Amino acid sequence: ELTENSEIKTPTHEFLVSWSGWLHERNGSSATTHGLPAAGEGALGGRLEANSSGKEWTATRRLPQALIIGVKKGGTRALLEFLRLHPDIRALGSEPHFFDRHYARGLAWYRSMMPKALDGQIVMEKTPRYFVTVETPERVHSMSQDVKLIVVVRDPVTRAISDYTQIISKTPNIPPFESLVFKNHTTGQIDSLWSPLWIGLYAQHLERWLAWFPRTQIHLVSGERLISDPAGELGKVQDFLGLQRIVTDKHFYFNKTKGFPCLKKPEGSSKPHCLGKTKGRTHATIDPEVMQRLRDFYKPHNQRFYQMVGQDFGWQ
Numbered sequence: 001e002l003t004e005n006s007e008i009k010t011p012t013h014e015f016l017v018s019w020s021g022w023l024h025e026r027n028g029s030s031a032t033t034h035g036l037p038a039a040g041e042g043a044l045g046g047r048l049e050a051n052s053s054g055k056e057w058t059a060t061r062r063l064p065q066a067l068i069i070g071v072k073k074g075g076t077r078a079l080l081e082f083l084r085l086h087p088d089i090r091a092l093g094s095e096p097h098f099f100d101r102h103y104a105r106g107l108a109w110y111r112s113m114m115p116k117a118l119d120g121q122i123v124m125e126k127t128p129r130y131f132v133t134v135e136t137p138e139r140v141h142s143m144s145q146d147v148k149l150i151v152v153v154r155d156p157v158t159r160a161i162s163d164y165t166q167i168i169s170k171t172p173n174i175p176p177f178e179s180l181v182f183k184n185h186t187t188g189q190i191d192s193l194w195s196p197l198w199i200g201l202y203a204q205h206l207e208r209w210l211a212w213f214p215r216t217q218i219h220l221v222s223g224e225r226l227i228s229d230p231a232g233e234l235g236k237v238q239d240f241l242g243l244q245r246i247v248t249d250k251h252f253y254f255n256k257t258k259g260f261p262c263l264k265k266p267e268g269s270s271k272p273h274c275l276g277k278t279k280g281r282t283h284a285t286i287d288p289e290v291m292q293r294l295r296d297f298y299k300p301h302n303q304r305f306y307q308m309v310g311q312d313f314g315w316q
């Protein structure tokens, strides 16, 4: 199910998402691709029907022009699903893990995984692990110097607990969060190399990206605001991508049972839709003292991150 973190295992096109069956609201504009009829992947696979102007449009597989590179548990799936409502975005549903795991397969393979797109449409994918893998920035840069990079960041303490919640759901016998956090329980030294904590050292990871890409090419999304004001965050992402603001507050509703914003009409459907069960899980209650230790630990790292990006995310 594409709302999960399904990873591409074999070079197959079966994972490719289909073009929207849902006609997007588009401010009455008849601009370029917005004027196309909704069509299935089959229709996009070859030549599309001639449109009203009698012109033919051919969709091709292209390398992505935008990537959601992280962070794991930041809200990357929500962002991708929301962006997908935009008729000028063609997004791969699963995580291809090209730059971190399947790089040896080559760019032709990577391109073949991408959904077909028309001229003017932006092709994108999300693999949250890219943000923290050392070799990725250089590899992405060698594919394209102009690629637009998006990072969804979330309070690193909450993010770590979210990560742990996923780990324990798969490996129920692992020790409690409170004991994994410390390298040495007696001294209270934090184990910053434990993956759920290490991923939250955003400044450290971002620094590696900034060695290859200018700051202007990296857009940061607040994972918290993506929940409290999805339309506001989506507006900024659309601006960053140079797109018309088509995904707006009209597309969202707050689902009280889920406790998260959901889509009134997701891509390819006319029914309201929330993300799957693994998104928006109930977190374990963590010892408040350990929480405070973690907040203290992240404080200087967060401050450095705010300075680097020129934005204060307000994490405590």
Ligand SMILES: Nc1ncnc2c1ncn2[C@@H]1O[C@H](COP(=O)(O)OS(=O)(=O)O)[C@@H](OP(=O)(O)O)[C@H]1O
Pocket: 005, 071, 072, 073, 074, 075, 076, 077, 078, 128, 161, 162, 163, 165, 223, 226, 227, 260, 261, 262, 274, 275, 278, 279, 280, 281, 282
């Ligand atoms: N609209 C909406 N619905 C459900 N969940 C939402 C939404 N927006 C953001 N989130 C938050 O997304 C968190 C999962 O992040 P990711 O999708 O980046 O996770 S993953 O890295 O792909 O595993 C997930 O983390 P948990 O709450 O810990 O499950 C959510 O808090």
